[in-house]
Amino acid sequence: MMRFILDRMLGRMRSWLRLFGYDTIYAEEGEEDGTLFLRAKHEGRILLSRDKALVERCRRRGVRAVQIRSLDIVGQLTEVMIHLGVDPSPKMIRCTLCNDQIKRLNKDELEALREEGYDYIPVSPPDDREFWQCTGCGQVFWEGGHWENIRKTEELLRRRYMTAERLRHKLEHWIEHSEGHLESYRKAMEEAGDLGLRDVQDDLKQAVQAMEDATGWLMSALKRLKMEDSGEG
Ligand SMILES: [Zn+2]
Numbered sequence: 001m002m003r004f005i006l007d008r009m010l011g012r013m014r015s016w017l018r019l020f021g022y023d024t025i026y027a028e029e030g031e032e033d034g035t036l037f038l039r040a041k042h043e044g045r046i047l048l049s050r051d052k053a054l055v056e057r058c059r060r061r062g063v064r065a066v067q068i069r070s071l072d073i074v075g076q077l078t079e080v081m082i083h084l085g086v087d088p089s090p091k092m093i094r095c096t097l098c099n100d101q102i103k104r105l106n107k108d109e110l111e112a113l114r115e116e117g118y119d120y121i122p123v124s125p126p127d128d129r130e131f132w133q134c135t136g137c138g139q140v141f142w143e144g145g146h147w148e149n150i151r152k153t154e155e156l157l158r159r160r161y162m163t164a165e166r167l168r169h170k171l172e173h174w175i176e177h178s179e180g181h182l183e184s185y186r187k188a189m190e191e192a193g194d195l196g197l198r199d200v201q202d203d204l205k206q207a208v209q210a211m212e213d214a215t216g217w218l219m220s221a222l223k224r225l226k227m228e229d230s231g232e233g
């Protein structure tokens with residue numbers, strides 16, 4: 001499973017990635033870029049950052065890094081799905097607060113917690129309601145009211161991923177298609193030349209150039225929609 005280190009501008013991604021089960025740490029207050037790089041390298045973490053220069057430095061020195069461009073959390077999570085294949089389903093294995101492991105509580109453990117004063121734990125929880133506790137910070141989690149919001153976000157993210165996938169297929173199709181069209185344009189250009197129609201030939205030459213440019217842009221867009229975005233441009 002991938003592990004992450006986030007820069008300080010990506011704070012909201014932290015709890016979501018942990019909810020999805022990924023071991024995710026966050027830059028400490030005042031931590032230098034160099035420290036982030038070293039932690040990523042030594043702990044085998046992928047660096048996620050809004051800072052393009054930092055991402056490029058990491059890559060040059062052999063650390064996996066992805067530049068995050070979106071400002072909103074849904075956009076940011078969409079980017080890590082597209083570029084790294086992050087799975088957006090809640091796993092309930094990791095504490096969203098401290099990143100430690102969480103474990104499911106059985107009836108006796110729940111009863112013990114109630115006696116300790118955790119009075120929000122119902123006396124006999126419905127059978128389908130599960131509780132977990134963090135082995136590190138002790139925080140108790142359960143499928144409460146916020147759970148519906150988590151499920152909605154998961155669905156939204158899956159829909160967005162499918163839209164991105166369809167866009168990728170369209171781009172692939174258009175690129176293939178424009179290569180076919182380019183062939184015909186070049187042929188027409190030659191024919192016009194053979195007929196001595198220089199003005200027609202010149203216009204077709206422009207069309208070939210424009211089509212080559214368009215194909216280049218489509219290829220660039222496709223590259224950005226693929227895994228491990230190069231981060232260029
Ligand atoms: Zn915890």
Ligand SMILES: [Zn+2]
Pocket residue numbers: 177181
């Ligand atoms: Zn066509």
